[in-house]
Amino acid sequence: MHALSIPTWIIHVSSVIEWMAAIWLIWTYGEVTKNRAWYALSMGMLPALVSAMCACTWHYFDNPKSLEWLVTLQASTTVLGNFTLLIAGWLIWRSAKSARVKTPESQTQTQSSTKLGL
Template identity: 75%
Template sequence: MHALSIPTWIIHVSSVIEWIAAIWFIWKYGEVTSNRAWWTLSVAMLPALVSAMCACTWHYFDNAKSLEWLVTLQAAMTVVGNCTLWAAAVWIWRSTKSAEMASELTSTQPIKSK
């Protein structure tokens, strides 16, 4: 008897693939917009990916007692990932605010005629 059923494995693996795709798309968005804050978000997503891979690895080996340390690593990476995602969200928010302020400053400047 294995730890997970086939449908559960499909959900686990597809979730990991989706997370990797999201990281890649967010990185590309950062390139297109030239906004490094989005690159930060994509990097901040990596600890959550490590967490998911820990879970998949532990389940792949049928929750072996010798690999219980993976459960602790998964929990730690979840906490780290939540913190890095929060920090990246703050960075994106701040970059948006500074861009808005710069836009307001340029739009309120009087136009000088020659």
Template identity: 70%
Template sequence: MHALSIPTWIIHISSVIEWIVAIWLIWTYGEVSRNRAWRALSLAMLPALVSAMCACTWHYFDNPESLEWLVNLQAGMTLVGNFTLWAAAWWIWRTKTTTTDSKPSISTYSEPQQ
């Protein structure tokens, strides 16, 4: 556990906790809004969480060569996470554009004649 300083550990651990809370909040928002795309975003965040936990685990054990596979797993999860987050963001954007296209826009509203 000597691989990182105390302030760096605080940042690592608080980032993991913050990510878990964000996943939970986004999932809750998806349930409340009844929009499955938001729940998909929370699931898409899981590979990045696994990546962060790999980094914390590797540092916790002082970066031994025997756990170097965690570095590869972290890199892979980061790559997978980037793609899943991209896909979830696209789905949210697509959901938003299809729902706004079906509603009249503000510019089509005209003031009543007096």
């Protein structure tokens, strides 16, 4: 546990706690808005959380050679997390785009813009 200073530990631990809170808040937002795309973002954040926990675990035990597999797991879950967040972002974009098409206001605006030649 001597591998990191106390301020660095505070940052590591608070980042993990903040990430867990963000996952929960995003999931709750998906429930409130009834938009399942936000669930995807919440689930897509989990690999990054695993990555952070791997880093904290490795540092907690003073970076031993016997736990170097955690570094590989951390790198792998970081890459996986980047892709899952990309997909979740695309799903949110797609749901927002389709929601705009379905609302009567956007249809009225589109019709007005078409009549005006815009």
